[in-house]
Amino acid sequence: MISIDPVTLIVTSFAMVATASPFVYYSYKLKKLTSANLASFEEFSSSNNTFPTQHERWRNHYHLGLDSQHKKLIYHRFGSYPEQSMVDLKEVNKVSIQEKSRMVQVGKEKRHILEYLALQFHFKDSSHSPKTIEIYDGELFTDVAGERGIAEKWQKILEVQLKN
Template sequence: MLDIDPVSLGISLIVLLAFIWPLYYYSRKQKLKLKSQKEFLEKIRQSSQLQFDHEDHWRGLYGLGLDIKNKKLIYVFFGTPSETKTIDLQKARNISIQKTEHEVGNGKEKRQVLDHLAIQIDCLDKTHVLEFYDCNKFSDLDGEWPLIRKWENILKPLIKENRIENPAVNALRGNATSMIS
């Protein structure tokens, strides 16, 4: 028979709980934070009467939702100060990825380090810059590059449709072309 000393068992359980508790607490805190962010985005969606076809959350700081039918994009930055943007993609005429990087090292050891990653959406009335990554907030990338490419691929066809369908944009282009000629 195996003798287990109750004092040793008690100490072992306390040490085990002391190790597991911070992990559990952090995990629960992150889940609650993500849930509250999703609820916030859901409230915006409902108040705007939108239906998100695509939605993403990343880094616990950013949220993005797209209603393809109404051509509305909602971007939320949950940092300090928080920022919410509703972009009418029917007014959009161009989309591009902003990528800022700098070079480190010298000789054969040179490499590029990413400083900032964002999507820029040029609309008729305003240019919107949607931040995906900033080196001043995070020390490394965590899937932002594939995520920004995904959103670029989702948004480009919608904006391309505007070039064909939107007479206001086409009229502006026509005026710009006639001014150049």
């Protein structure tokens, strides 16, 4: 049988709790933030009589939802500069991807660095200026985590909605 010194047991237990507590706290904080963001999104959707059937959330900062029955797109951006908007697809003529990047040259190697990515809605009424929905902002995030794929996917989904 192995005997464990009570002092060693207490110190080890304290070290384990101290190591695990930041992870538990972060997990709790993230769940709370996610549920608050989702509640805000659902409240805005229901206040506009829109019930999205397709959703996409990314980076705990953006949320898109499409109500294909009413042809409306709900967009939420959370964080320091929050935005809530709704786009009536019945009024939209075309959806395009707006992209801003810069080229950086290090020695002989050239790299394109994405600074901004958005979906842009062009309306049937030419007096209505285009509406832009941000997908990625290089000032907020240092890396791209599939946002180009998200933009292309939603552009295709929305183009199908515009044709119907």
